[in-house]
Amino acid sequence: MVMKENGSSRESGSVSRTIAADFAERIAAERAKNRIIGLGPLIVMIVLAIVMSVFVPGFFTWINLTSILQQISTPLVLAMGLTFVLLLGSIDLSVEGVMGFAGSIVALLVLNTKNSVDLGVLGMLIAVLAGTVFGVFSGILHTRLKIPSFMVTFGMGSAITGFGILSYRGIPASIKAPMFARLASGTLAGLPLLTWFAMVVFLIAFIVERYTAFGRHVYAIGENESMARASGIDADRIKVAVFAWSAFCASVAGIFGAIKLNIGEVIISNGFLFSTITAVVVGGTSLVGGSGGVVQSLVGVLIVTIIQDSMIMLGVNAYVQPAVQSIIIVAAVALTVSRGRKTIFK
Amino acid sequence: MEDVLFRTRDICKEYPGTVALRGIDLEVRRGEIVGLVGENGAGKSTLLRIISCVEQPTSGSMEMRGEQFRGRNLLDANKKGVGMVFQEQSLMKNLSVAQNIYLGRERGFRRLGIVDWRRMNATGAKVLDSLGLKDISPAGKVLELDFATRQMVEIAKVLDIVGDSEEGCLILLDEPTSVLNDSEIRKLFEKIRIIARQSNSVIFVSHRLSEVIDISDRIYVFKDGRQTALLDKKDANEDVLYEKMVGRSTSGEYFKVGSQTEPGDDVVLEVRKLGLKGFFKDVNFRLRKKEVLGICGVVGSGKEEVCSVLCGDDRPDEGQIILDGEERRFSDPSDALKSGVLSVPKERREEGIIGGMSVAENISLSSMDAISRHRIISGRARMDRANDWIRKLNIKTPGPKESVATLSGGNAQKVVFARAIAGRNKVLILNHPTRGVDVGAKEEIYQLIREITEKGMSIVLLGDTLDETISLSSRIIVMKDGFVVAEMESPKDDKPSQFDIVRYMM
Numbered sequence: 001m002v003m004k005e006n007g008s009s010r011e012s013g014s015v016s017r018t019i020a021a022d023f024a025e026r027i028a029a030e031r032a033k034n035r036i037i038g039l040g041p042l043i044v045m046i047v048l049a050i051v052m053s054v055f056v057p058g059f060f061t062w063i064n065l066t067s068i069l070q071q072i073s074t075p076l077v078l079a080m081g082l083t084f085v086l087l088l089g090s091i092d093l094s095v096e097g098v099m100g101f102a103g104s105i106v107a108l109l110v111l112n113t114k115n116s117v118d119l120g121v122l123g124m125l126i127a128v129l130a131g132t133v134f135g136v137f138s139g140i141l142h143t144r145l146k147i148p149s150f151m152v153t154f155g156m157g158s159a160i161t162g163f164g165i166l167s168y169r170g171i172p173a174s175i176k177a178p179m180f181a182r183l184a185s186g187t188l189a190g191l192p193l194l195t196w197f198a199m200v201v202f203l204i205a206f207i208v209e210r211y212t213a214f215g216r217h218v219y220a221i222g223e224n225e226s227m228a229r230a231s232g233i234d235a236d237r238i239k240v241a242v243f244a245w246s247a248f249c250a251s252v253a254g255i256f257g258a259i260k261l262n263i264g265e266v267i268i269s270n271g272f273l274f275s276t277i278t279a280v281v282v283g284g285t286s287l288v289g290g291s292g293g294v295v296q297s298l299v300g301v302l303i304v305t306i307i308q309d310s311m312i313m314l315g316v317n318a319y320v321q322p323a324v325q326s327i328i329i330v331a332a333v334a335l336t337v338s339r340g341r342k343t344i345f346k
Numbered sequence: 347m348e349d350v351l352f353r354t355r356d357i358c359k360e361y362p363g364t365v366a367l368r369g370i371d372l373e374v375r376r377g378e379i380v381g382l383v384g385e386n387g388a389g390k391s392t393l394l395r396i397i398s399c400v401e402q403p404t405s406g407s408m409e410m411r412g413e414q415f416r417g418r419n420l421l422d423a424n425k426k427g428v429g430m431v432f433q434e435q436s437l438m439k440n441l442s443v444a445q446n447i448y449l450g451r452e453r454g455f456r457r458l459g460i461v462d463w464r465r466m467n468a469t470g471a472k473v474l475d476s477l478g479l480k481d482i483s484p485a486g487k488v489l490e491l492d493f494a495t496r497q498m499v500e501i502a503k504v505l506d507i508v509g510d511s512e513e514g515c516l517i518l519l520d521e522p523t524s525v526l527n528d529s530e531i532r533k534l535f536e537k538i539r540i541i542a543r544q545s546n547s548v549i550f551v552s553h554r555l556s557e558v559i560d561i562s563d564r565i566y567v568f569k570d571g572r573q574t575a576l577l578d579k580k581d582a583n584e585d586v587l588y589e590k591m592v593g594r595s596t597s598g599e600y601f602k603v604g605s606q607t608e609p610g611d612d613v614v615l616e617v618r619k620l621g622l623k624g625f626f627k628d629v630n631f632r633l634r635k636k637e638v639l640g641i642c643g644v645v646g647s648g649k650e651e652v653c654s655v656l657c658g659d660d661r662p663d664e665g666q667i668i669l670d671g672e673e674r675r676f677s678d679p680s681d682a683l684k685s686g687v688l689s690v691p692k693e694r695r696e697e698g699i700i701g702g703m704s705v706a707e708n709i710s711l712s713s714m715d716a717i718s719r720h721r722i723i724s725g726r727a728r729m730d731r732a733n734d735w736i737r738k739l740n741i742k743t744p745g746p747k748e749s750v751a752t753l754s755g756g757n758a759q760k761v762v763f764a765r766a767i768a769g770r771n772k773v774l775i776l777n778h779p780t781r782g783v784d785v786g787a788k789e790e791i792y793q794l795i796r797e798i799t800e801k802g803m804s805i806v807l808l809g810d811t812l813d814e815t816i817s818l819s820s821r822i823i824v825m826k827d828g829f830v831v832a833e834m835e836s837p838k839d840d841k842p843s844q845f846d847i848v849r850y851m852m
Contacts (some may be wrong), residue, residue: 030439072685211460213452216445218436227436230420230449290440 007224014018019115032098037284037291040335041299044282052310059310064261066191074256078276079283079297080205081249084242089222089289090149092243094138094271095250097157098183101164102131105265107173108179114173121179128251134160135247139240155241172265177257182260188266189298194256201252218242221287274322278329281302287333306330349376352397352415352428352516357406358671359571366392367571370406376514379538379548383563385591385812385848386645388553388568394518397549398430399423405469411513413705419604427515427547429504431522436487444470444484447503453839470500473506474499476544477537494530501537505546506577523552535561553644555584555852568589572697588852592812592844601817602792606800606838609637609820614804615687615773617656620665625651625721633681633773638795638805642812642847647807648828650692650777651740656776656806658682659687670772683712685718686772690762690779692808699750699758706732707745708761712769735764740790756787764795775806776797780799780814792818812844 022193053060076096085092108115109123119126134156142152186193209215220228220237231236257268283300285292307328312322350373357370361649367389374380390605395401397408399417410426417423421431422816437446444467448455455466463485470484479498488496501517508515523531538548538561544834546814552558558565566654567590575590615633618625626648633639656667658676667674669685676682679689699708709732711715717727723842731820732746739760743753750761759779766774779795780788795818799805809815815823816836824832824847832850836840 027489027492034489074727207460211459211463214459215458216441216452216461219440221448222438223438224436227438228449230436232421233450290438 005249010253019209034291037286038296041282041284041296041303045299045303045306046238048306052306056310056313058313068302068305068309069195070192071309072301073192074196074241074253074260074272075202075276075279075305076198076298076301077249077253077256078272079301080294081246081279082276082280083205083245083285083292083294084209084296085220085246086277086285086287087218087222087289087292088239088240088242089225089287090133090142090242091277092138092153092246092250093150093273094134094153094157094160095253095276096161096267096269098131098134098247098250099254099269099272101134101256102251103159103268104164104166104172104254104264104266106255107175108167110175111177112173112175113262114168114171118177120177124255127255128248128304131160131251132244132248135244135250138247139243141242143236143239145192149243151268155264161266162308163267164274168264170219172263175262176262180259180262184262191245194259197252197256201249202294202298209294214238214330219290222286223290271322274329275299275304275308275325278325278332279328282332349574350374350376350409350787351376353409353601354393355394355409357403357408359396359401360388360404365633366570367396367403367526367741370573372566374516374547374549374571376547377542377545378563379542381565382549382551382568383553383558383565383587383591384568387570387573387720387811388507388591390568392571393519393568393683394430394520394549394551397423397516398428398518399550400430406525410516427508427513428518429508429727430518431500431504431520433522433524435493435500437496437500439489440487442467442485442487443474443482443491443499446488446499447473447484447506448617451507452814455812462635474502475737476503477540478503479537482600494526495535497534498537501541503523509546514547516547516549518540518549518551518553522550522552523554523557531557542718553646553852555617559583559587572593579663582750584852585849586849587844597769598817598841599790599809601814602836603817603841605793605796605800606818606820607636607638607796609804610635614777614805615656616668618666618668619669620652620655620662622648622655622660623663624650626825627664629825629830631823631830632831633804633806635804636799636802637821638799638807638819639808640807640815641825642815642822642824642851643810644781644851646827647825647851649825652810652825653689653775653777653806656682656711657687657774658663659689683769683771686770687775688767688771688773689775690759690777696800704752705736705741705743705750705761706751709746709764709768711733711799712765714773716768726796731768735768739764739794754784754787756783756790758809759783759787760794763791763798767801771803774802774807778810779807780810812847816841816844816847822847824852 016180058234078312082092082095090134092265106124106127109117109119109126138156139162141147142149156245183193188196217228217233217238220233225235253272254269258264258342279300281300282303283285283292283296285296311324351663352374354370359367359369370393371373382393384390396403398420399422400420410428417426437682438449447470448466452461452718455462463615466694473484473679474484477498479502482499488499491499504517522534527532528847538550542552550558550561559579563579565582565587566573566576567577567587569591577586602760612635614634614635617629617631620629623750631639641649641652651660655662658681660677669687674685675684700711706728714723717724729746734740736743736746741764742757753761780791783791795805807815807819809818819836822834822842823830823837836842
């Protein structure tokens with residue numbers, strides 16, 4: 001037996017140091033990336049605002065500023081719901097359906113052209129509650145039957161859109177309730193009322209995210225669900241609650257839509273899903289879960305709204321606008337997603 | 347009688363086809379640090395999973411604090427005073443240190459649903475303090491901490507979860523030192539001793555024997571799922587442990603040692619100064635024609651990564667791979683395959699075969715050119731070849747059209763071999779070729795390896811057991827902590843002993 005020993009200068013310590021150094025390197029890279037993702041969107045927003053102010057005539061005016069703040073009300077409310085869903089690492093594709101549904105039935109529950117019901121504020125509450133119930137369903141189907149969230153919510157969204165159309169049987173109701181007109185045009189301290197309502201939803205979302213165990217648990221599940229479960233967190237219950245919250249937000253957005261357009265029709269929600277997901281992701285909430293938050297989403301909503309607003313002011317073709325949005329979301333995801341050589345994407 | 351905190355009685359664990367543990371009687375006294383050592387697959391990790399209730403034993407019982415101990419999951423174990431620090435860390439990087447410590451246990455800090463973070467941080471600071479971790483800020487995010495500090499936090503967390511120090515708790519540490527440097531290890535050991543002084547007990551598992559001897563009061567040695575020795579610290583030295591860890595050698599006939607091929611002189615594959623950051627470094631070896639080169643090493647020694655670099659799955663950070671005198675850089679496994687290097691991976695079901703496809707399709711997967719004309723596959727050529735191989739390798743299948751998924755482990759492995767040989771490759775990389783294969787099929791695979799080398803192929807082998815690697819290889823290199831620490835010939839008439847090799851491995 002011939003034996004050769006390669007003992008010289010190869011203390012095991014030296015490699016454990018390189019492994020340790022490797023870890024340090026990896027952690028530093030992770031931190032750096034996190035800082036970029038944390039600050040990047042804010043910088044982008046500021047740069048965008050400055051650039052648009054310089055190049056788009058009429059952008060930097062009080063009227064346009066309030067117009068932007070008026071425009072963010074609906075996407076901000078939707079984003080507050082979606083942010084939590086994305087933090088879990090799930091997705092909710094039913095927001096448009098829920099929004100259209102809630103907007104449709106609220107029109108039938110307040111003073112309107114189609115029936116004699118006139119429940120006023122109670123009608124709004126019922127509509128929001130009905131929409132929220134669908135979120136609970138989605139959550140239960142997702143967790144109990146272990147169906148991927150995209151599939152459950154996709155199906156749920158189509159079904160609810162159908163229910164929405166059925167509720168007014170093809171001919172949507174126009175709203176005659178005077179309260180709606182007041183809400184649509186009312187302002188407080190110079191800002192539209194709907195924007196204030198959206199801010200309230202934002203504040204609730206912020207408190208839940210930062211100051212409750214629930215909020216932390218959402219982050220924990222997004223980061224590592226099995227460890228979260230091993231720590232005694234009831235992940236299923238939290239997921240159901242998050243989908244319910246998302247549906248609640250979508251329902252509120254539906255009421256907003258009905259208020260703005262004075263009509264109860266499912267198409268009031270068209271296009272909001274994509275722009276909201278764009279906003280949340282651009283803000284820095286990862287599609288794989290665990291990082292981001294509602295403040296980031298507020299920034300994201302502002303970025304997307306500024307871009308949309310500027311495109312309109314610049315007279316960009318309406319059919320080109322969604323394409324620009326698509327490029328933005330793909331770019332945002334490409335910049336933030338982590339890639340491994342052996343990772344297989346499907 | 348000594349003050350026993352935890353005890354197992356005749357613990358056995360069976361998996362379909364294998365027995366992972368049998369007759370384990372472990373005893374942990376209060377305030378004691380118990381070391382567990384053994385080769386890969388000796389059953390240490392399985393035992394830890396059973397003690398932490400992540401898995402259930404097939405038979406046997408456990409006792410904690412003098413009472414029957416049993417649980418359905420980790421949480422149950424925690425409630426009864428048993429906590430586990432996992433090898434791969436379980437902290438949530440996106441949360442703060444205190445939020446991690448109290449994850450799932452925020453109840454005490456809540457008022458009207460709002461958590462009082464300041465109070466949680468203050469309490470968390472006390473927890474960290476008790477382990478002398480004053481410099482860790484409980485409000486800081488885990489992401490901002492280095493790896494060693496994260497581990498300390500994890501230990502503090504586990505200790506706090508199970509900590510009922512009057513009764514004493516049991517902390518399980520699975521390979522806690524594998525990515526720590528020397529000074530970090532010293533710090534970790536300090537903390538472990540603090541834990542033990544607070545009348546808690548620790549079970550410590552590591553591949554590094556010197557560390558185990560250093561930290562443990564008593565050491566259990568495991569081999570093939572049995573405990574083979576129990577040593578007091580004063581009686582333990584590395585040589586004794588090595589001796590107790592290695593198994594008896596199986597007869598050479600079983601491994602067909604008699605027909606071991608004499609390697610030729612020409613070098614087929616040469617590796618120079620090969621390195622992959624953080625996994626291995628400065629690896630040199632030559633693989634000659636008809637040679638079986640075995641690589642030995644514990645988990646984390648870098649041997650798996652060497653294989654994945656050789657077959658193009660990972661790109662090396664430094665060094666050269668020279669195939670037939672030409673330097674190569676494989677961009678991916680298919681590139682390596684084109685150059686004649688085929689890998690038979692460990693996770694056969696996931697990586698080696700395509701379960702939904704038929705036996706015939708799998709066999710010809712890596713040699714499509716041979717059965718196709720102008721890129722159109724000839725069904726008949728494929729069937730003919732498949733039938734050929736089924737006969738040659740004695741693959742037990744109803745026919746070539748049968749789905750591979752229905753085959754037994756051994757037969758599926760033979761299909762993989764058929765695919766490899768059919769492709770007329772120069773170098774085969776066999777990663778645990780007999781894992782999950784029954785005894786009879788194992789012997790056939792051994793025979794096959796001899797035939798393959800006789801035909802002129804060369805093999806790089808990671809064996810399932812040390813015994814297997816020694817018996818099949820004509821030369822052996824031993825890796826430890828990312829370096830090649832020894833290289834030895836293993837001719838058929840003068841095989842090195844397992845002891846010789848384990849000495850270098852640990």
